[in-house]
Amino acid sequence: MTERNPDTLMEKIVSLCKRRGFVYQGSEIYGGLAGIYDFGPRGVELLHNLKAAWWRANVYDKENYYGLDSGMFKNPRVWEASGHTSGFSDPLAECRKCNTRVRVDKELAKVGVVADEKMSEKELNDLFDAHRGEITCPQCGKKDFTAVRAFNLLVKTNLGDFTSTGSEPVYLPGEACQGIYLNFKNILDTLQPKLPFGVVQIGKAFRNEISPRNFLFRLREFEQADTQLFIKPHQNKDAYEQIKQDRWNWYLAIGIREENLRWKQHENLVFYAKDAWDIEYNFPALGFDELEGIHDRTDYDLTQHQQFSGIDLRYTDPETGEKFVPWILETSVGLSRMSLAVLADAYTEDDLGGETRVFLKFKPSIAPVKAAVFPLLKNKPELVAKAREVYQMLKKEIPQIVWDDNGNIGKRYRRQDEIGTPFCITIDFDTLGETPEMQDTVTLRDRDTGEQQRVKIDELVELLTKAIKV
Numbered sequence: 001m002t003e004r005n006p007d008t009l010m011e012k013i014v015s016l017c018k019r020r021g022f023v024y025q026g027s028e029i030y031g032g033l034a035g036i037y038d039f040g041p042r043g044v045e046l047l048h049n050l051k052a053a054w055w056r057a058n059v060y061d062k063e064n065y066y067g068l069d070s071g072m073f074k075n076p077r078v079w080e081a082s083g084h085t086s087g088f089s090d091p092l093a094e095c096r097k098c099n100t101r102v103r104v105d106k107e108l109a110k111v112g113v114v115a116d117e118k119m120s121e122k123e124l125n126d127l128f129d130a131h132r133g134e135i136t137c138p139q140c141g142k143k144d145f146t147a148v149r150a151f152n153l154l155v156k157t158n159l160g161d162f163t164s165t166g167s168e169p170v171y172l173p174g175e176a177c178q179g180i181y182l183n184f185k186n187i188l189d190t191l192q193p194k195l196p197f198g199v200v201q202i203g204k205a206f207r208n209e210i211s212p213r214n215f216l217f218r219l220r221e222f223e224q225a226d227t228q229l230f231i232k233p234h235q236n237k238d239a240y241e242q243i244k245q246d247r248w249n250w251y252l253a254i255g256i257r258e259e260n261l262r263w264k265q266h267e268n269l270v271f272y273a274k275d276a277w278d279i280e281y282n283f284p285a286l287g288f289d290e291l292e293g294i295h296d297r298t299d300y301d302l303t304q305h306q307q308f309s310g311i312d313l314r315y316t317d318p319e320t321g322e323k324f325v326p327w328i329l330e331t332s333v334g335l336s337r338m339s340l341a342v343l344a345d346a347y348t349e350d351d352l353g354g355e356t357r358v359f360l361k362f363k364p365s366i367a368p369v370k371a372a373v374f375p376l377l378k379n380k381p382e383l384v385a386k387a388r389e390v391y392q393m394l395k396k397e398i399p400q401i402v403w404d405d406n407g408n409i410g411k412r413y414r415r416q417d418e419i420g421t422p423f424c425i426t427i428d429f430d431t432l433g434e435t436p437e438m439q440d441t442v443t444l445r446d447r448d449t450g451e452q453q454r455v456k457i458d459e460l461v462e463l464l465t466k467a468i469k470v
């Protein structure tokens, strides 16, 4: 197995993703649009599998957790209550020579300086001024930047705004979780859950990121998978530790190597938060950076919405009759960032038969294609007919199966290896009975070892079904 080279890994992943239909640049034929990527046929299957695994772990495997799919557009007051219209900003400075815009906190971090999220514009300018000499423009290399200004990341739209001046904007969601707070009362009234209970949602988020970069890491449009656990006030400590542990274990369960994960505790908490940790992944080209945020948020979110909406969002304790605003423990992860972590972790090069081969060592349960079926030769109708029979039979039970008869068997293996298909099934003359004792058997090749075994067609469904659950 060759070593994972952090300097070239990102380039290799970007190229593989394009070549094999995982991820394409958004609007590519028009020159693209910064911060937007499209998931191709393989990528969308990977994404579906990750979402299904996440949903299973956070809804079906738990008790008292409920799924939700709230509308993207929300009353603009929602973003006032959440603090996004006033405080959801990143510090921006512009290169005076080439007009490249940089995110000041990230540029300061590169030279080892921490810009606190809570700093005012004046404090940020003072800090930036003290380090201007060390910060170069990533585009032209000059050190000549404008003053720092706070740039709001919310994306405005004119949905239902007929003013022609855009003065009554409706926002695209800056984060997916607000829909959960807005439906807290609906869920309480319709399902009568008892605390602690969770509500989860996978939803789109949009951010006017100053410098979208690093492929799927920082986008302007992405999906977030969020869980919010509503708990009694002050009963946060044990539940928070449990959630942290669950989320860590989940990454191991989908096949991420533990050495590529680490914890990072937030140093400067916002005033309402009790605690905040990130699970970081060792991303190619970036090193360790945030993959998922896990936040102990007290009663802030519901209290804000209660104040701004005027609606009572308190929970009534069924035993004591006491009314209170529940506290919230939150987990939030971007699915594109998660896909990048999964792709990077699966990317493997090894030496097979004297040649370097590239393969994605996905866990079978998240692999976009579970098995590929080949006729040994595509110009022998009897082989093709038998192979189609096997393919149709398998596809009924395991939908993520593909047919491939293009090029020689070696090329087909390479192609399937590169998309991480765990099993390849070849129908040959022995299947048809050339060697009588092998009639109605096929070769089953294992992606990771390249080893092949002879398997009865009758046993394939059971064998594959078991193997792809892992």
Ligand code: ATP
Pocket: 175, 207, 209, 216, 217, 218, 219, 220, 222, 224, 290, 291, 292, 293, 332, 333, 334, 335, 336, 337, 338
């Ligand atoms: P960052 O510090 O990287 O900007 P954040 O702290 O603003 O991220 P949160 O608001 O906590 O991120 O969002 C929760 C999760 O959503 C992040 O852990 C990340 O996985 C994902 N996420 C946030 N911003 C982006 C983005 N621009 N592109 C892709 N995923 C994102």
